[in-house]
Amino acid sequence: MENISYEKRENVAILKISRPKFLNALNTQTLLELNQAIEDVKNDKDVYVLVITGEGSKAFVAGADIKEMSNMSVFESREFSILGNSVFRKIEELEIPTIAAINGFALGGGCELSLCCDIRIASENAKFGQPEVTLGITPGFGGTQRLARVVGLSKAKELIFTGKMIDANEALNIGLVNKVVPTENILDEALLLASQIAKNAPLAVKMCKVAINKGIDVDINTGLSYEAEIFSHCFSTEDQKDAMAAFLEKRKIDKFKNR
Ligand code: CAA
Numbered sequence: 001m002e003n004i005s006y007e008k009r010e011n012v013a014i015l016k017i018s019r020p021k022f023l024n025a026l027n028t029q030t031l032l033e034l035n036q037a038i039e040d041v042k043n044d045k046d047v048y049v050l051v052i053t054g055e056g057s058k059a060f061v062a063g064a065d066i067k068e069m070s071n072m073s074v075f076e077s078r079e080f081s082i083l084g085n086s087v088f089r090k091i092e093e094l095e096i097p098t099i100a101a102i103n104g105f106a107l108g109g110g111c112e113l114s115l116c117c118d119i120r121i122a123s124e125n126a127k128f129g130q131p132e133v134t135l136g137i138t139p140g141f142g143g144t145q146r147l148a149r150v151v152g153l154s155k156a157k158e159l160i161f162t163g164k165m166i167d168a169n170e171a172l173n174i175g176l177v178n179k180v181v182p183t184e185n186i187l188d189e190a191l192l193l194a195s196q197i198a199k200n201a202p203l204a205v206k207m208c209k210v211a212i213n214k215g216i217d218v219d220i221n222t223g224l225s226y227e228a229e230i231f232s233h234c235f236s237t238e239d240q241k242d243a244m245a246a247f248l249e250k251r252k253i254d255k256f257k258n259r
Contacts, residue, residue, distance in 0.1 A: 003030040004037050005055075011048040011202075012194040013041050014187075017113075018055040023062035026109045026141075028080065030065075035087045042094060045258070048202045049194040050094065052117060053101035053187060054110075060102040060126065061110030064140065077140070084109060084141035092116040092213075095206040097197050101190035102126045102177065107165070112139060115146040118209065120177040121193065122168040123186040128176060129165040149216075151176050201239040202258045 005016040015037055017024040026034075041047050054060040064084065072080060091098060091113075100106075100117035107129050114120050114128075122128075130143045138144060139160065148156035151174045159166070168180040181189040197205060207230040215223035234240045238259045246253040 001033040001037065003027075004033040006037050006040065008044075008047065009191065010195075011046055011198040012051060012191060013044070013047045013049070014051045014053065014191075015041070016053055016055050017061050020056045020058075022065065022067075023059035023105060024054040024056075024110070025062050025065040026084065026113075027065035027068045028083065031083050031087050035083075035090065038087065038090050038094065041096075042090075048096055048198040048205070048258075050096055050098045051101055051187070051190045051194050052091070052098060052113065053190065054103050057103060057123075057125070057183060059105040059110070060100070061107075061113055062105045063108030063110055063131070066135065069137075081140040084112075088112060088116040088142050095210060096202075097194075097205060097209055099190050099194055101186050102128075102168075103183070103186045108132055108139065108143070109141045112141040112143045112146065115142060115150060119193065120171075121179050121181060121186065121190050122171055122177040123183040124168055124180055125183045126168040126171070126177075126180075127165045128159075128168075128171045129163065130160045131163040131165070133161065134163040199256075201234075201237070201243060201256045203237050203239060204234050207233065 003017065003019050005018050007014045017030065019025060019030060041050055069077065098117040100114040100120045102114055102120060102122040104123065104125055105127050106114050108131055111128050111130055130139050130147065132139050143160065147159065155174050168177065171177045172180050211227055211230050214226055239256045243253050
């Protein structure tokens with residue numbers, strides 16, 4: 001792959017968008033490579049957490065590629081939006097937790113990429129925004145749908161209608177990011193969080209993620225009955241038996257078996 005790098009550290013995968021000359025802007029090729037990389041993550045049973053970040057210290061992703069979009073026809077722009085939306089939805093639907101390590105500009109498609117991750121950590125120099133209306137377009141990779149779900153209708157509308165940029169602290173204040181960390185520590189902080197998650201029973205963590213995501217879209221009774229299903233499903237795993245036995249024997253479990 002030319003524009004995506006993929007690395008594994010124990011049970012954590014790191015996916016890096018790597019087009020630094022263009023501030024990691026997403027063109028069609030990068031979206032197709034990202035799609036392939038996500039398929040690889042999905043098929044790797046040893047990956048328990050995924051971290052997504054951008055190459056360099058200036059940008060996470062500065063949006064969809066404006067040069068490529070500038071000459072698109074109505075048909076081509078529709079295909080481009082459908083491609084971006086399908087790749088981002090695939091990220092959102094991964095069963096393993098995903099963390100966006102936002103190391104600079106997260107604009108347009110970059111903010112949207114972070115929004116389909118479960119947790120967002122921002123470097124102090126990160127900047128967020130949906131500047132599409134300043135380019136005569138709307139967000140096209142999920143911004144009109146996911147931003148409001150994360151920060152609420154009113155803030156999402158303010159950000160999308162003005163196209164303004166906000167800094168990392170304001171992003172923290174409105175709940176767009178979970179944490180702001182020194183710029184030079186961004187990947188380490190994301191990996192620290194990833195390793196805390198990866199230490200836990202992977203099947204239970206996955207089931208929690210699926211239940212939370214499912215629960216947001218259904219009524220409380222449907223959500224609670226789904227929780228009873230996944231809760232009881234855990235009792236069919238070796239990890240539940242090992243962990244509860246370890247607790248009762250007052251010892252620490254070494255490593256979960258993911259079974
Ligand atoms: N697409 C293509 N190229 C981009 C880009 C983008 N989104 N963002 C930056 N670049 C390129 C610049 O054209 C420039 O290339 P050249 O050196 O060849 O001129 C290079 O990256 C460096 O950028 P700047 O010189 O502009 O850097 P800066 O520090 O002066 O400004 C910035 C940084 C404020 C992020 C500015 O680059 C910028 O405003 N970028 C565009 C941000 C944007 O509007 N994103 C939304 C795109 S629309 C979208 O994403 C739609 C969607 O939802 C699908």
